Amino acid sequence: MFEEASEVFDNMFKSSFPLTFIVFIPAVLILVSPLPAEAAHEFTVYRMQQYDLQGQPYGTRNAILNTEARSVEAEVLSRRCVIMRLIDFSYEKYQKALRQSAGAVVIILPKNMSTMPQDIVQQFMELEPEMLATETIVPVYFALEDDELLSIYTQTLTSSPTQGTATAAEVLLHTATANGFQMVTSGAQSKAVSDWAITSLEGRLAGVGGEDLPTIVLVAHYDAFGVAPWLSYGADSNGSGVSMLLELARLFSRLYTYKRTHAGYNLLFFVSGGGKFNYQGTKRWLEDNLDHTDSSLLQDNVAFVLCLDTLGNGDGLHLHVSKPPKEGTPQHALLRELETVVSSQYPEVKFSMVHKKINLADDTLAWEHERFGIRRLPAFTLSHLASHRLAQRSSIMDVRPTVDMRRLSRNTKVVAEALARVIYNLTEKVNSEGAPEDLQIFTEQMQVQEEQLSSVVDWLTAQPRAAQLLDKDSSVVSTLEHQLGRYLKDVKRHYVKADKRDPEFVFYDQLKQTMNAYRVKPAIFDLLLAFCIAAYLGVMYLAIQNFGVLYGVIRRVTQPKTKTH
Template structure:
């Protein structure tokens, strides 16, 4: 049986100290067991010298157990649920804690992740059955077959020296002022990349995909709204890259944007995971600007009409401090712009863990409500209408939006499959598709590439690890077969030797045998007849 596993992202600080997992992935004929059994054995014999491969479902372990495994020198294979399987909140939160643990500390154990397949399920069942033999008699344990594993991994980790980012900006232009000044602008921001402890499984469908889909459909709805009447506001849609690298795409956009446009910006709303009916507006403070307050009031009331609660969460940001941002709006705040991030996450405590390995599904019903509320609230703000008699957006059916969401979710997840990732132009293909979508709607669009600032960290992503598992019979059967063959050969030898000994002992006959015909012709026979 063969399985393909993927290792977590590894990185080093400028001083060269390893922060991520760093264990050896090479295995040559190692035994297998479950991770739970390995933890029990470690308590009994903590100084075990031989290296093992332990396998378990990621949902069956907690962060404390994984931390104990990281202190060993063994190979740990954690099985993620099959693609599309939705985990409950407790399981998803625990896996997220495991991801944070993997990104926070150095490890002597080699950790890898794989999707649970039919073969992997059979392997787990077999390992659980094997553990039942531990309390069996020695002769029973001696007769059972056992499993061994090998890895074909040979390439060492390779540092990622440079990363190219791509940011897309689309515009709905409002009417300029009488003096030719730029119209006031509302900016929507979403990121099109994903980040998790294992980049191969970082689809980010909710954390990144929901915001991206929302931004794309907002552009469609507001474009139709702009066709009906001229508006004084401009709207910018920014699809940023490199959210994993401290939202470097947002920082690059601010740095290269015309200062006049930044001065004309009235509000920047960053979209994170918005596929929820309970959203948090992360903002540095309650702004007193009348236009910003009116915009937020319109959004809040429109979302509430759709059944979506929006609560404000303030966190002060020192503009002069150079700290890593937890949210994308912090870059805009340091640039002295009014900004906030709308997210389903009430708080974010980890810099590296933007999304999760379990982020491969989407709450479509909640996303539809959020998009309807954001589109209607923005349209009311632009038209300066508090409560219109009829809706300003989503006047038609929602079938087109359902198809739109499904197709973009599949495309967003597809960019992480091996066939797609192997292409050096994978990111360009995806961003080009986003650009074509905006241009087809009728928005003016521009694409900008930039070099990502690695932030004095050296990242590396190892290639996949192929794990081969084979079943081996104990040598007892070999010895038994050998003894049987030897006994059989010895028995044949004795039989042949015994037959030869009998012939030798009997020797040649002293009187020759007389045949009946010769006896009839003999003189004695004739004499008998005469008498």
């Protein structure tokens, strides 16, 4: 029987090799078929800043990604998507990816930033300006951690061959058999956004007692900034400043409602846009009021401009000035009243004046009051930060928990009391011992409402407020306009668009995209699989072609030996 089968198979396969292929390929596919493919994981990614300021490009220049994932510990990162978690992030690792011409960098952030250790948060905040200092071709994305994304990161970390692997053969085998992920973005290449309008808002409370009244200007910029626009919530910088400005508008609008407390000062409130982009909204507003009109409260008799910036934390208050105020001026009066209120009511607060000259050689101004100082208007900025270089002012880590409502309420009370003492000329009031009298104006029904401050900060931090995301139709702008309209008169909008020939700023789109992670085998796996299939088919073909010989060998091996007598 075996001899007959041998002849049949031998004749069949010798006469028709394609038949051999048809018979054995299904068996091969069954043997080497991989596990069922998992569905792609889809998640949202937020691209690093891309903008031009005064002709200088910043941030990433690319928005397209279609490459295989690797951990930063891998030896070769060229044309790979480097994935790293924030807890493992360092500037050296980031630079390593850029130096090796990585295809992209994806940094995984925790969903709740406040859960991160403070030293890691501080380190990343200090690195954000470094990442944005120069442009890079490599697209850089941020993603919020979830279980699937964490699993992708863990598997990528496990499958990435490193320098610690023992031999080249092990590296080859590891590379061929490891599971990988192909990272693909669904968006298009980024392009400049044309005719983007930055919106600013103003409102006023008119004083009583004549037309030529001194004007006090209160300013706060409302936009936020960080390494990624869609993650820039700006709770302290400058949600706290805007919240304080609205509360001051509420308090003084009530005082200006009654004839007895209607003061002889005009109060001008300005909520500026583009503050994080060298105060473009303030720059255009000053040009419109000082150069292009004959009727403006800024034309003459400005007592001072007080800018509110980053006031939601800390036990210090710093009045930043470009030129120290002279005695006898309203600016000096405010400085003295701030000192008086702090020392008499809040001795735990450390108040100081910080003098820094305007450096026009810098690409960006340090504080918003410098925009007014350039136009020779007396101005200063109040902040709990002692320096404009501190990282809290421009970080995606500036989220809602960074604002201490008790401290913000206290700082609002300090500013309100000091302003009232200047406006109502209470500076000369002294007690029986000759010391300045400890007057408190905002008490009982007129006290600062911490709940109001908190609700405004909650609302402002409920959505990202990067300037690239807030057009003239945004809900942030319309709601701010509505809030100002509740307390002030003549609320107006002011727009600034970049010059078409020599733009001061240029914004780009594709700042938020959808990324897909597809489970794939590396390219070398296909070569190895093809080699194995070819070897298998070759062995089977030779075995069939020589079936008679093989059969004879098997017979000799399996035939029982005969006993000899």
